Amino acid sequence: YQFEWNNDANGVPQLNTVFVSKYIDREHTMYASDTDWFKEVSKPGLQQSLNATVSSGTEKSSSFFSLGYLHNxxxxxxxxxxxxxxxxxxxxxxxxGKLVVGENFTVNNTGEVQVPGDVLDLSLKALPIIPVHTVDGMGWGGPALGMNDRHNPMRVLYDNRNNKYNYWRLFGNAYADLQLIKDLHVRTSYGLDYSNFYKRNLEVSYRSGFMNSSRSGVNMEQSHGMKWTWSNTATYRKQIDKHTLDVLAGMEMNRQNDINFNAYTAGDGAFAIETPEYMWPGVSTGTAAVGGGSTGFSLLSYFGKANYSYDDRYLASFTVRHDGSSRFGKNNRFATFPAVTAGWRISSERFMASTKNYISDLKLRVGWGQTGNQGIGNLATYALFVPEYGVADPTWNIVDGTAYDLSGAGTGKLPSGYRKIQTENNDLKWETTTQTNIGLDFSLFNQSLYGSIDWYVKATKDMLINPAYIGVVGEGGYRWANGASMENKGLDLSAGYRNKTSFGLDYDVMAVFSTYKNKVTHLPEAVENSYGGRQGDNIIGRPLGSFYGYVTDGIFQNQDEVDAHVNQTGKGIGRLRYVNVYDADKQITDMDRTWIGSPHPDFSYSLNIVLKYKGFDLSAYFQGVQGIDVENWLKKQTDFWSVDDVNSNKGLRLLNAWTPQNPTSTIPALQTTNNNDEGRLSNYFIENGSYMKLRNLSLGYTLPTATASRLRMSRLRIYVTGQNLFTVKSKNFTGVDPENVGWGYPIPTTWTAGVNIGF
Structure with missing residues (x-):
């Protein structure tokens, strides 16, 4: 760029004109452009979904078969x-009919070219002046000297186009149910879940501006998973007058094994021909490495359940499970989880007889129960060691390895060595959640008005955590442990109304409202102060995942404000001002961090509307959350020049940054350095993430039965459906979508047209 400027009458520099050269590189291979990179990498998506089903049945048998195809x-x-x-x-x-045998199996085959991890990040940060292609249209555009080293996102997508995984999965079960005597059934079921994953990832050489690589390679991954489940139950049901008793007892065994293998080879010019047909490990001249492993776990469960009902008015249920998992220490593999519930159908009482005209059903429910969680790795209880073979990082050329020249000869074979990555914990045990709830179900006016109210308290103890550790512990300090506790208290409400008008319109409107309060009630000593700050200032008593950082209260407007403020490294006119929360030291340090937000909403809600009229049907589903804090760290790109990726593309908000002529701006002044450390987590990045979305809108028409019959069909329905059609968000949210703040795959707006045909 070249600039024409001058000082105005007050001596303030003024920019008049910006001159852009025809080419951005010395070799004149790339025109100066105005590329909208996000537009270049995006396109309208097309999804096709086809489904066909066939079913038949007699008094002694039934069968069902379906076939589906989805392409997006x-x-x-x-x-x-x-x-x-x-x-x-x-x-x-x-x-x-005393013996019933059956099966239910599904097979899926999935293939996908996934999005390269950082391509959306690249598309927003790539400089618009860089073209997609070189002047001749054959090569890739890229950064020139003086620009930052960011890849051309279109090249990244194109080079990734052949990196498709293939995934097979077969799952289902076969069962037999035998009536031994009247009211007593025994059932056995054996289920399988087999999966096979395969992916070949090609790395090809490229040239994109000054970024180029002659390196090519291939990485092949394959994994197999097999899980079987054998379940056996006995069920007894007895009814005497108004008394009904159901009793179930059973046991279940689960076993899962996973095997994976990978082969990798790469190097400069490792493949003479860079095509999918040629790039296999056997023809590579590069360095090769192989890896693989196997893991698995077992689960053994005994369980029982008893249900009692008197006149469908008084209801009671008791359940107990005794589960054992190989994922825990040998002394704590088994745990017992009981649960009990009771119900009272108030509307069936005699004293409610006079209310039958307007109270159709009214039931009170209470419950208490425990559940267990074993959601950890299969080897979480063991000490783990791994060898490192010193493979160089292709970007930074860092060689990490455990091999060491013990003899000092400077040549010969090296013992590989190993390092510890996890410390054992033989006392690891089940995480337990205890829940108490009280609920009321109701329907009024011949079941036109209906809904429920639920209040619950959910307490989780012995939470399974893998806390950070201090460096002085040395390698292998990571250790799975129990200890954290958490509590949730919540209220769920739902209410709906359904009816039919005199002119034939059926309608059903239902609203749902949920709110809860979350807090951490206990932390083990190992992680109690991992949030830093003042001694004892930890997350206990606060919501899980709360944001902990600095507080800002505006921008320094003049030198007097700068001088009057406490010691803050990098402070200056136009810079963010941080609050001295810990006032004793009169300076901004880690001690001034505090709690600045919660990722838990004040409440969430939804509204579902269904309308039907003479073959037409219309449905709409709205969903939203209110009072939730989100960390909009994309503001590092939209509000700052020097906090992250200096010289990359920035957001338009920077054009409204603070200047002496624009003193009301809340965006700090432009600065080529980040002396004020304004990228640190503070309330500047915490925003109101409340939203309301129209998740689904569908309009359909079903032909009258007589008309469909003349077409040799039993049913014909055509429909149009839209998903994620619009979002209402807080005015204080500066991003695009509060539900998807980061660089993840954007949530698209989808339109679908379809036909359902029955014969």
């Missing part, structure tokens, strides 16, 4: 998703 070519270029699925289930009644 994505909203980012060179991405693709395809899935073919088939499902079959059948059951047969033998010996006058």
């Amino acid at each position: 070519n994505g909203t980012l270029r060179y991405t693709d998703f395809q899935r073919i699925s088939a499902r079959m289930n059948a059951d047969y009644k033998l010996f006058d």
Whole structure:
């Protein structure tokens, strides 16, 4: 760039004109452009979904078969998703119905070209002056000297186009149910879940501005998973007059094994021909490495349940489970989880007889129960060691390895060595959640008005955590542990009204409201102060995942404000002013961090509307959250020049940054350095993430039965459906979508047109 400028009458520099050269590089291979990179990588997505089902049945047997196909070519270029699925289930009644055997199996095949991890980040940060292609249209545009080293996002997508995974999954079960005597049934069920994952990832050489690589390689991954479940139950049901008793006892065994293997080879010019047909490990001249492993776990469960009902008016249920998991220490593998519930159908009482005209159903529910969680790795209880073979990082050329020249000879074979990555914990045990709830179900006016009210308290103890550790512990300090506790108290409300008008309009409107309060009630000593700040200032008593950082209260407007403020490294006119929360030291330090937000909403809600009229149907589903804080760290790109990725593309908000002529701006002044450390977590990045979205809108028409019959069909329905059609968000949110703040795949607006045909 070249600039024409001058000082005005007050001596303030004024920019008059910006001159852009025809080419951005010395070799004149790239025109200066005005590229909208996000537009370049995006495209309208097209999704196709086809489903066909066939079913038949007699008094002694029934069968069902379905076939489905889904294709979505994505909203980012060179991405693709395809899935073919088939499902079959059948059951047969033998010996006058005393024995029932059946099966239910599904097979899926999925193929997908996934989005390269940082391509959306690249598309927002790439400089618009860089062209997509070189002058001849054959090469890739890229950064020139003086620009930052960011890849051309279109090149990244194009080079990734052949990196497609293939995933097979077969799952289902076969069962037999035998009536031994009247009211007593025994059932056995054996289920399988098999998966096979394969992916070949190609790395090709490229040239994109001054960023180029002659390196090529291939990484092949394959994994197999097998899980089987064998379940056996006995059920007894007895009814005497108004008394009904159901009793179930059973046991279940689960076993899962996973095996994975990968082969990798890469190097400068490792492949003479860089095509998918040629790039296999056997023809590579690069460095090769292989890896793999196997892991698995077992779960053994015994359980029982008893349900009692008197006149469908007084209801009671008791459940108990005794589960054992191989993921825990040998002394704590088993745990018992009981639960009890009771219900009272008040509307069935005699004293409610006079209310039958307007109270259709009224039931009070109370419950207490415990559940367990084993959501940890299969090897969480063990000490783990790994060898490091010193493979160089292709970007930074860092070689990490555990091999060491013990003899000092400077040549010969090196013992690989190993390092510890996890410390054992033989006392690891189940995480337990205890929940108490009280609820009321109601329907009024011949079930036109209906809904429920639920209040609950959910307390979780012995939470499974893998806390950070201080460096002096040395390598292998990571250790899974129990200890944290958390509590949730909440209220769920739902209410709906359904009816039919005199002119034939059926309608059903239902609203749902939920609110809860979350807090951490206990932390083990190892992580109690991991949030830093003042001694004892930890997350106990606060919501899990709360934001902990600095407080800002505006921008320094003049030198007097700067001089009057406490010691703050990097402070100056136009810079963010941080609050001295810990006033004793009169300076801004880690001690001034405090709690600045919660990721838990004040409440969430939804509204579902269904209308039907003479073959037409219309449905709309709205959903939202209110009073939630989100960390909009994208403001590092939209509000600052020097906090992150200096010289990358920035947001338009920077044009409204603070200047002496624009003193009311809340955006700090432009600065080429970050002396004030304004990228640190503070309330500047915490914003109101409340939103309301129209999740789904569908309009359909079903042909009259007589008309469909003349077309040799039993049913014909056409419909149009839209998803994520609009969002209402807080005026204080400066991003695009408060539900998806980061660089993740954008939530698209989707329109679908379809036909349902029955024969």
